[in-house]
Amino acid sequence: MRVLSGIQPSGKLHLGNYFGMMRECVRLQEKGESYVYIANYHALTTVSNAEQLRIDTMDVALDFLACGLDPERTNFFVQSDVPEVQELAWLLSIVTPMGLLERAHSYKDKLAHGKEATHGLFAYPVLMAADILLYQADIVPVGKDQKQHLEITRDLATKFNLKFGETFKIPEPYTPEEVAVVPGIDGQKMSKSYNNTIQMSATPKQIKQAIMSIVTDSTPLEEPKDPDSCIVYQLYKLLETPEKVAEMAANLRAGGYGYGHAKKELLEAFNRKFEPFRERRAELAEKPEMVKEILAAGAARARAEARKTLDAARHAVGLI
Numbered sequence: 001m002r003v004l005s006g007i008q009p010s011g012k013l014h015l016g017n018y019f020g021m022m023r024e025c026v027r028l029q030e031k032g033e034s035y036v037y038i039a040n041y042h043a044l045t046t047v048s049n050a051e052q053l054r055i056d057t058m059d060v061a062l063d064f065l066a067c068g069l070d071p072e073r074t075n076f077f078v079q080s081d082v083p084e085v086q087e088l089a090w091l092l093s094i095v096t097p098m099g100l101l102e103r104a105h106s107y108k109d110k111l112a113h114g115k116e117a118t119h120g121l122f123a124y125p126v127l128m129a130a131d132i133l134l135y136q137a138d139i140v141p142v143g144k145d146q147k148q149h150l151e152i153t154r155d156l157a158t159k160f161n162l163k164f165g166e167t168f169k170i171p172e173p174y175t176p177e178e179v180a181v182v183p184g185i186d187g188q189k190m191s192k193s194y195n196n197t198i199q200m201s202a203t204p205k206q207i208k209q210a211i212m213s214i215v216t217d218s219t220p221l222e223e224p225k226d227p228d229s230c231i232v233y234q235l236y237k238l239l240e241t242p243e244k245v246a247e248m249a250a251n252l253r254a255g256g257y258g259y260g261h262a263k264k265e266l267l268e269a270f271n272r273k274f275e276p277f278r279e280r281r282a283e284l285a286e287k288p289e290m291v292k293e294i295l296a297a298g299a300a301r302a303r304a305e306a307r308k309t310l311d312a313a314r315h316a317v318g319l320i
Contacts, residue, residue, distance in 0.1 A: 002135065003033070003140070004036075005140065007021060008039045009039070009043050011192035012059065013201070014192070014199045015200065016182040016189065019182050020182060022067050024176060026068040029069065029070055030073070032138070034074040036075070036077075039079045040053060041086075045115075046115070058291065062281050063281065065281075065294070077298035088133065088309070089129075093123065093126050094317075104124075104152065106149065107124065129156045133153065134305075134310070135306065136168065140173060140174060160313075160316075167316045168313075185198065185213050185215065211232075211267045212267075214231050214266075216231070219259075221258040222256055232263055233248060233252060233262060236262070239273050
């Protein structure tokens, strides 16, 4: 089984990234051949500062390695180090209906949030399809809000195969049932775009500030509270044992237990969970050349596979 996943270096990674994708990448490397890439081509649709992109790319590499991604089991690389993906994106574009891209939820959402309607933003799903199909992935871990992009990938692979002959494997989505949308500190989906995140690599002071800023209602301290409508409780469930979670739920329902108490417990749980991560990340940050070597080795292995697929696609359309 071949697994593929990618993430943009467009800001600091956070709890939503960890529970939505990173943790699953670490788990899946035990079950098959794994490819994980840092999607810096995609990031160019929103990041225009070259130095910041370089910094963010290294930060993502540090975060993944600190979380337990094993470069001996996972082909871990930077997207732009495998330029074959751009040629494949062009070959896929010749079978991509305009209407398919116009209906993409992500494109419409970004326009609604004020992003400029560029070709890169519009054609984003085609490049993503090339990312996936280039390595003939069997499964692709996706969040529930990202399933449409994989559906587009499957559509394009099918159209290409029908028009030019069997070339691409049709990938399947993989969405673990226990992974829900992680709420941000304002109650929306946690996202760098909404500036509502709790960053994994932030300083203890920044983490405390973010957690203490979580939006709550005005229910008085002595009154009972509904755990299911409490953002603090929803985040606590991700970090703690069932026993601890049940205890917080009981405390909230009983009254006499305020949101401040819950936030303090959430902060303690976060620090327990991510203290080993912070220590490992600090060690890796002292060895940037080693991290670059890991990414270069992953890219070399990825390019070998990418070349096979691109040659097959070029042959199918008549370029070879």
